[in-house]
Amino acid sequence: xxxxxxxxxxxxxxxxxxxxxxxxxxxxxxxxxxxxxxxxxxxxxxxxxxxxxxxxxxxxxxxxxxxxxxxxxxxxxxxxxxxxxxxxxxxxxxxxxxxxxxxxxxxxxxxxxxxxxxxxxxxxxxxxxxxxxxxxxxxxxxxxxxxxxxxxxxxxxxxxxxxxxxxxxxxxxxxxxxxxxxxxxxxxxxxxxxxxxxxxxxxxxxxxxxxxxxxxxxxxxxxxxxxxxxxxxxxxxxxxxxxxxxxxxxxxxxxxxxxx
Amino acid sequence: xxxxxxxxxxxxxxxxxxxxxxxxxxxxxxxxxxxxxxxxxxxxxxxxxxxxxxxxxxxxxxxxxxxxxxxxxxxxxxxxxxxxxxxxxxxxxxxxxxxxxxxxxxxx
Numbered sequence: 521x522x523x524x525x526x527x528x529x530x531x532x533x534x535x536x537x538x539x540x541x542x543x544x545x546x547x548x549x550x551x552x553x554x555x556x557x558x559x560x561x562x563x564x565x566x567x568x569x570x571x572x573x574x575x576x577x578x579x580x581x582x583x584x585x586x587x588x589x590x591x592x593x594x595x596x597x598x599x600x601x602x603x604x605x606x607x608x609x610x611x612x613x614x615x616x617x618x619x620x621x622x623x624x625x626x627x628x629x630x631x632x633x634x635x636x637x638x639x640x641x642x643x644x645x646x647x648x649x650x651x652x653x654x655x656x657x658x659x660x661x662x663x664x665x666x667x668x669x670x671x672x673x674x675x676x677x678x679x680x681x682x683x684x685x686x687x688x689x690x691x692x693x694x695x696x697x698x699x700x701x702x703x704x705x706x707x708x709x710x711x712x713x714x715x716x717x718x719x720x721x722x723x724x725x726x727x728x729x730x731x732x733x734x735x736x737x738x739x740x741x742x743x744x745x746x747x748x749x750x751x752x753x754x755x756x757x758x759x760x761x762x763x764x765x766x767x768x769x770x771x772x773x774x775x776x777x778x779x780x
Numbered sequence: 781x782x783x784x785x786x787x788x789x790x791x792x793x794x795x796x797x798x799x800x801x802x803x804x805x806x807x808x809x810x811x812x813x814x815x816x817x818x819x820x821x822x823x824x825x826x827x828x829x830x831x832x833x834x835x836x837x838x839x840x841x842x843x844x845x846x847x848x849x850x851x852x853x854x855x856x857x858x859x860x861x862x863x864x865x866x867x868x869x870x871x872x873x874x875x876x877x878x879x880x881x882x883x884x885x886x887x888x
Contacts, residue, residue, distance in 0.1 A: 690863055691870075693838050693864055693866075694867040694868075696838045697839075697871060698834070700834035700837055701834030704830045704834055708830065755822075759823070762823060
């Protein structure tokens with residue numbers, strides 16, 4: 521049934537080049553994914569530009585929202601890393617806002633005549649890049665700040681010497697799994713949510729197409745879509761937050777590698 | 781989550797916000813609605829699952845890489861699976877520990 525409908529549930533994740541480009545034999549086309557990354561970026565810049573324009577002591581509506589975001593992330597960074605962690609605040613804040621906007625923008629329905637909405641964070645290439653960026657910062661800053669004693673991270677205290685090689689190996693694998701778990705979590709959440717939405721939408725079309733009593737039943741998947749959309753908005757916030765706080769927790773290892 | 785470490789000096793605005801906070805608590809003692817709690821629990825579950833999964837991907841991948849380099853097939857893969865599983869369990873255990881610490885700090 522679904523197959524003959526206009527779009528399957530996976531079609532929303534397809535990448536189409538809008539402006540084909542190649543650079544040195546590598547395909548660097550401007551795709552719909554690129555477009556929506558730029559839209560997320562533009563939305564962030566526009567929002568904070570407008571929100572912080574007046575810089576009032578008693579904030580207006582937009583400025584309040586901007587301040588809530590700022591304090592929320594600042595509290596998270598201070599809580600997880602401590603006051604000296606605030607030098608990472610710009611990075612964590614950018615990460616949070618970008619992921620949040622990318623997640624939320626993907627939930628918008630397509631406006632007819634404009635390019636299809638696309639959730640950039642539903643692609644593991646995007647989330648893995650973000651995860652690798654986070655973990656690269658942790659590694660580079662860790663070695664920069666602590667030198668080789670950053671490697672003490674892999675040598676937990678109070679472990680008998682004969683067990684140490686095994687424990688260190690496990691710690692190293694656990695460390696290497698961090699960017700992958702960051703990437704998989706965000707990508708899987710976004711992918712699953714959007715597939716569920718599209719499948720439910722497919723139910724509505726099939727039921728309405730069947731006509732008669734079935735058309736009346738279509739109200740149930742419709743209510744389901746409303747509920748799932750609200751849940752997805754929550755998930756969009758939650759996953760952006762989880763990505764940000766885990767980045768903070770990993771950065772904490774780099775900042776405080778010496779004393780564990 | 782919030783961390784009132786006393787970094788602001790008391791100003792009329794802060795005093796107002798503490799009064800507002802108190803009034804809100806009286807007006808709506810359990811502001812956490814069921815949906816948000818369920819969403820957060822789902823987030824926590826997803827986090828644990830992905831941490832276990834990630835380590836179980838990395839371990840065998842490293843093992844396979846070792847096999848390719850050193851020609852120790854299949855022992856690198858076998859060891860990698862075991863180590864990856866152990867690392868996954870370690871990830872989950874540590875996440876739970878961190879969560880509990882966070883809950884205790886947040887409970888006040």
